[in-house]
Amino acid sequence: MRKFMIAAAFALPMLGGAAMAQETLKIGYIDPLSGGGASVGEVGLKTFQFLADELNAKGGIQGKKVEIVPLDNKTNPQESLIQAQKAIDAGVRFLTQGNGSSVAGALSDFVTKYNERNPGKEVLYFNYAAVDPALTNAKCSFWHFRWDANSDIKMEALTNYMKSTPSIKNVYLINQDYSFGEAVRTAAKSMLAAKRPDIKIVGDELHPLLKITDFAPYIAKIKASGADTVVTGNWGQDFALLLKAAADAGLKVNWYTYYAGGTGGPTAIKQANLNHQVFQVNEGIPNEDNAPAQQFEKALRAKYDFSLFYPRAVNEMRMLAAAADKAKSTDPVKVALVLEGMEFDVFNSGKGVMRKDDHQFFQPIYISSLGERTEKEPFDEEKTGWGWKLVAKIDTPATTLPTTCKMERPN
Structure with a gap:
């Protein structure tokens, strides 16, 4: 009996640790955190961490706390694959990356092959900024979703x-x-x-x-x-x-x-x-007259002292939460099936849709110029006193281009 009690005492913390791990949804952020791309990689990381905090304040995703796991790829495709495997070994089943289409191509291929070899342990790759058109055309994959408009x-x-x-x-x-x-x-x-x-x-x-x-x-x-x-x-x-x-x-x-x-x-x-x-x-500018977006912008700048360069990251994280809620699961396959064809109110304003045929997200597109501001433009950039001014806005239907994707879906 005494031996059993000692064993149980050691087992309880371990079980507790496993339970806590199950309550966390980890998202592997694979982007440059050193080298020439570090400045944009750090901004992306903090943006995703800010979004994770936003979701966690609302109860997380399906009751799980969202954690962003930073993984430095040095803008190198081979290093990215090493980091992806490291993340998967640590229990990460959602990966996100944006800087470098060469990296994106390598990650998409890696995730596709990994999922073929490991049924039941699938991983999704969310692309927030790599815009080579091939990624949703000739090189499209069921396991890859892109939130940025392609080039x-x-x-x-x-x-x-x-x-x-x-x-x-x-x-x-x-x-x-x-x-x-x-x-x-x-x-x-x-x-x-x-x-x-x-x-x-x-x-x-x-x-x-x-x-x-x-x-x-x-x-x-x-x-x-x-x-x-x-x-x-x-x-x-x-x-x-x-x-x-x-x-x-x-x-x-x-x-x-x-x-x-x-x-x-x-x-x-x-x-x-x-x-x-x-x-x-x-896909958006800080100075658009949209109250919820401007409130988010103020909060982000107050914490990190930079502007929102990635409205698409907001769409990505919020759509992940919405898809998981609809699927009543954080299983990658179930989430992917809900994301296909999903319509969503985008961050800045308007309707967006994740096209089922190729997993390319379509949304309003903005053209803006940087310069002296008027009273209608409250936000400046990098303390220059200059801000973005809207020049043209193209609604979602007018941004839609055809795809050559021939996607293979899981059984």
Whole structure:
């Protein structure tokens, strides 16, 4: 009896620990927390942690406390797979990542193969920012869901706006040399040619990802080309340093971008004195007149002193909670089946839908410019005094592009 009681005394804490573990829903956040992409990776991590706190204040997801598990991938596909396996071994069944489509492609393939080998232990991969169109076309997977508009959707919106701007005559393309950068340049050339055949592409440059520290030689080429407009998908330090070099060289052209609002971007724009000359396409802006979104924005800035760069992350986490509630389960397969075709009121305003055919989320798309604010624009960026101004809003139906996805679903 005494031996039994001693054994029971040791077993109780262990059982208690197991019970506590079961009450936690872990989400593995795989993104750069060191190296050239660390600035955007840290912002993403804190954003997801803020969202986890929001959900936990409401009781979590299906009564489970949400925990964000940070995993540094150094923007490297192979390192990402190591971190993904580490997360799965620790009981994580939901992974999220955004920075780098090369990473996203590797993760999607890894998760798909893992789930084939491990029925009953499936894992879902939630993509909040990697926008290579192939991920929801030729390389689509049942286990991958994307909340960001792919680069073709964004370029469709940008070029529709650009085609009605007669001052655009000569365009220079500069992008990062990997799958996403290739997708941006390809879409820009084909769409501009179709919509504004009079526009000349006077430069088309690819450069190494997150390795350039001085963009002065690239800016010199842009100046020499006679470009009046630059189109770039650059993000992170590759955008901030590009604009810094433009400021140093006194280059005054208009910029059409995907990620000008990322860390360091607004500061570089202000230093270059490009007042409402830098445009960004994304799924929301802080200065939209939407009371719930602005309350969230104020709370986030009060805690972390940066703006919400990822409205899509809000949609992702809130839709995960809604799908789990509808499924009455946090089982990845059951959650995935509910997410397919799910309609949702998006963070900024309007309706969004997760298309069942390819797991691409469609939502309103915004084009905005950064510069001096009016009374209607309460939020500035990075203490520059400048803020985002709405230029155009494209409703969800007009953002929908066809897919070539031939998805294999689990039995």
